[in-house]
Amino acid sequence: xxxxxxxxxxxxxxxxxxxxxxxxxxNVPVGALTLPSxxxxxxxxxxxxxxxxxxxxxxxxxxxxxxSTIRKQIRNPYLETALRHGDGVFRSVRExxxxxxxxxxxxxxxxxxxxxxxxxxWSPDVAIFTGGNILRDQVLNVPRLxxxxxxxxxxxxxxxxxxxxxxxxxxxxxxxxxxxxDSGVDTGPILLRREFxxxxxxxxxxxxxxxxxxxGIELIAEAVAGLDSGTISAVPQADREKDYxxxxxxxxxxxxxxxxxxxxxxxxxxxxxDESGGANG
Amino acid sequence: MSSPESSSSRNFMTTRTVRVLTExxxxxxxxxxxxxxxxxxxxxxxxxxxxxxxLYSYVDATIPTADALRSVVDWIFRAQRPDGGIAAYYxxxxxYSESYPEVTxxxxxxxxxxxxxTGDLTARHAAFLATDWLLSLQMTSGAFPGGLHGSxxxxxxxxxxxxxxxxxxxxxxxxxxxxxxxxxxxxSAVAAGDWLAVIQQTDGSWTGPVAYQGTAxxxxxxxxxALAQLGAESGDARHAAAADxxxxxxxxxxxxxxxxxxxNLRGHPAYLHFIAYVIQGTLECGILLRRDDAIQAAAKxxxxxxxxxxxxxxxxxxxxxxxxxxxxxxxxxxNAQMSCIWLRLFEVTGDLRYLNAALxxxxxxxxxxxxxxxxxxxxxxxxxxxxxxxxxxxxxxxxGCKFLADALMLxxxxxxxxxxxxEKESEASGCA
Numbered sequence: 001x002x003x004x005x006x007x008x009x010x011x012x013x014x015x016x017x018x019x020x021x022x023x024x025x026x027n028v029p030v031g032a033l034t035l036p037s038x039x040x041x042x043x044x045x046x047x048x049x050x051x052x053x054x055x056x057x058x059x060x061x062x063x064x065x066x067x068s069t070i071r072k073q074i075r076n077p078y079l080e081t082a083l084r085h086g087d088g089v090f091r092s093v094r095e096x097x098x099x100x101x102x103x104x105x106x107x108x109x110x111x112x113x114x115x116x117x118x119x120x121x122w123s124p125d126v127a128i129f130t131g132g133n134i135l136r137d138q139v140l141n142v143p144r145l146x147x148x149x150x151x152x153x154x155x156x157x158x159x160x161x162x163x164x165x166x167x168x169x170x171x172x173x174x175x176x177x178x179x180x181x182d183s184g185v186d187t188g189p190i191l192l193r194r195e196f197x198x199x200x201x202x203x204x205x206x207x208x209x210x211x212x213x214x215x216g217i218e219l220i221a222e223a224v225a226g227l228d229s230g231t232i233s234a235v236p237q238a239d240r241e242k243d244y245x246x247x248x249x250x251x252x253x254x255x256x257x258x259x260x261x262x263x264x265x266x267x268x269x270x271x272x273x274d275e276s277g278g279a280n281g
Numbered sequence: 282m283s284s285p286e287s288s289s290s291r292n293f294m295t296t297r298t299v300r301v302l303t304e305x306x307x308x309x310x311x312x313x314x315x316x317x318x319x320x321x322x323x324x325x326x327x328x329x330x331x332x333x334x335x336l337y338s339y340v341d342a343t344i345p346t347a348d349a350l351r352s353v354v355d356w357i358f359r360a361q362r363p364d365g366g367i368a369a370y371y372x373x374x375x376x377y378s379e380s381y382p383e384v385t386x387x388x389x390x391x392x393x394x395x396x397x398x399t400g401d402l403t404a405r406h407a408a409f410l411a412t413d414w415l416l417s418l419q420m421t422s423g424a425f426p427g428g429l430h431g432s433x434x435x436x437x438x439x440x441x442x443x444x445x446x447x448x449x450x451x452x453x454x455x456x457x458x459x460x461x462x463x464x465x466x467x468x469s470a471v472a473a474g475d476w477l478a479v480i481q482q483t484d485g486s487w488t489g490p491v492a493y494q495g496t497a498x499x500x501x502x503x504x505x506x507a508l509a510q511l512g513a514e515s516g517d518a519r520h521a522a523a524a525d526x527x528x529x530x531x532x533x534x535x536x537x538x539x540x541x542x543x544x545n546l547r548g549h550p551a552y553l554h555f556i557a558y559v560i561q562g563t564l565e566c567g568i569l570l571r572r573d574d575a576i577q578a579a580a581k582x583x584x585x586x587x588x589x590x591x592x593x594x595x596x597x598x599x600x601x602x603x604x605x606x607x608x609x610x611x612x613x614x615x616n617a618q619m620s621c622i623w624l625r626l627f628e629v630t631g632d633l634r635y636l637n638a639a640l641x642x643x644x645x646x647x648x649x650x651x652x653x654x655x656x657x658x659x660x661x662x663x664x665x666x667x668x669x670x671x672x673x674x675x676x677x678x679x680x681g682c683k684f685l686a687d688a689l690m691l692x693x694x695x696x697x698x699x700x701x702x703x704e705k706e707s708e709a710s711g712c713a
Contacts, residue, residue, distance in 0.1 A: 250644070254340075260707070
């Protein structure tokens with residue numbers, strides 16, 4: 001199975017972990033296509049996700065990796081298995097590529113002609129999306145089978161952003177879905193759909209998210225193996241046209257979701273999201 | 282409306298030119314306003330140039346809602362004129378405007394709500410004064426006049442009754458009666474409602490000289506909302522029936538995209554303020570009259586705008602039919618109205634995405650409130666962001682403050698209710 005990796009940055013921890021994990025399982029990627037580490041959009045996203053202090057610390061780690069104390073730290077502790085390599089830790093997809101021997105290319109936009117040409121040259125059966133741009137058809141159509149994404153909620157119930165948080169608030173069981181991407185938001189055919197049983201003891205929400213990402217990577221590996229052996233096939237989503245898309249959650253609601261996480265039992269509650277899919281049904 | 286309905290607005294270009302010159306001349310009369318004006322222009326220019334909002338904007342609460350609410354309502358208190366009416370706006374060029382009957386009317390419910398939420402007796406007193414002033418303006422027909430108070434009352438000018446102003450004032454009168462049980466207020470409200478019902482066209486619209494620009498408008502669904510409120514209070518079926526007829530007429534303008542045609546403002550684009558009026562009036566009528574078709578018709582464009590806001594982090598100041606794009610400035614009043622609409626839809630449907638969008642919208646609006654400056658500026662909601670945008674440029678407007686106050690109070694009430702229900706259900710299911 002020829003697998004390519006799409007990363008939001010060469011330093012994407014998730015991107016590194018996916019590439020490393022697949023390689024550890026004997027499926028060395030045919031290439032990794034990353035966005036540049038320092039474009040404005042990526043920087044803003046990092047600041048938005050991590051805050052200014054953590055982003056600056058991260059920048060220091062990248063600019064002078066030898067001196068930084070963050071060098072051997074892993075932001076997501078649940079990725080340790082995938083990222084540990086001897087005494088060190090993979091900090092960039094280039095390091096993973098150096099170890100396992102696959103090429104890395106950088107593009108300013110994953111939809112650009114250059115990105116499409118690079119992907120075509122690698123001729124992958126599947127590509128794994130670990131972050132970056134909203135992908136357009138010209139890229140989605142390049143891999144023979146498609147581009148795979150790990151979504152941190154059960155599809156089709158919860159599509160879009162802040163998905164674990166919305167699952168908690170809407171009373172939908174926490175879960176992970178591995179699916180092919182299409183032109184919609186998390187509307188592509190489903191490969192694997194698993195409820196997530198590891199929420200106990202997760203605190204705060206970021207911890208839950210980290211744990212789910214790590215599980216998602218294992219599921220990606222399982223899906224790739226299943227596609228390779230022909231034991232898994234994609235099932236189109238029944239409610240593709242329904243509008244189950246969610247958006248970035250306001251911190252006020254996040255605080256409510258956190259309280260619900262602490263209560264551990266995730267029973268359905270009032271305040272469900274309109275099952276008709278808003279007004280667009 | 283919040284665009285004064287003047288009978289002398291036949292020639293828009295002339296009117297606009299005169300208005301611009303008059304406002305500019307205001308600076309000559311009060312040169313002390315020059316520094317605040319330039320300061321505002323510079324700060325908005327800096328902000329629009331350097332502050333590029335991204336995906337995670339507005340998800341964090343930076344200003345306590347209670348502080349912002351107090352700030353906008355204080356602005357309304359300061360805008361109340363000695364006659365009891367509330368100024369339409371504070372202009373960076375000319376200062377406070379005259380009292381504006383229409384806005385004074387529909388600010389009354391906001392004042393009572395604020396009094397209830399905070400226990401502030403000043404708000405109740407302000408509502409009394411505003412109601413008294415409005416009662417003094419009512420025409421013998423039951424109608425209320427259009428335009429700013431005194432703007433058409435010069436020699437040779439005849440005060441013109443206005444459907445829209447009468448409807449908006451009616452909202453305030455109905456609420457004032459609910460709060461005071463004063464028979465005089467109810468009588469006045471019924472007279473206004475009767476007039477609206479009598480002059481309504483058979484198709485359910487209002488048109489002719491009593492309508493803005495002599496044309497029927499779908500944003501008069503706000504008038505229907507007031508009539509439906511009156512019907513519930515007076516028990517007179519004619520008022521609710523008139524509201525029903527108008528909503529039928531409005532629903533005939535719904536397009537497949539969700540866009541509701543028939544705003545019909547010659548010489549103006551479809552500002553978000555008016556689009557939101559159409560939606561808000563239709564939604565509130567749907568809720569009051571128990572008409573699911575009206576709720577659905579309002580929910581569809583509200584959802585389209587929610588998706589636009591969530592995707593682009595902002596709404597445009599104007600939209601072309603079918604939401605095909607428009608002008609880039611932000612119409613802050615329209616934004617606050619959309620927040621009210623989303624919150625009400627959350628209340629009706631339980632869909633948390635409406636609450637989430639409203640929380641973010643309120644956050645954006647709170648961040649744009651001036652926290653320092655002269656009287657008339659602090660706590661005011663600008664017509665446009667940046668301040669030179671096309672909707673009420675260089676002005677802080679009282680109806681913007683009204684809708685933001687409404688949105689913040691609704692947010693508080695519904696968020697508390699949601700959390701309490703969630704808590705209760707968790708306890709009931711043994712989670713606590």
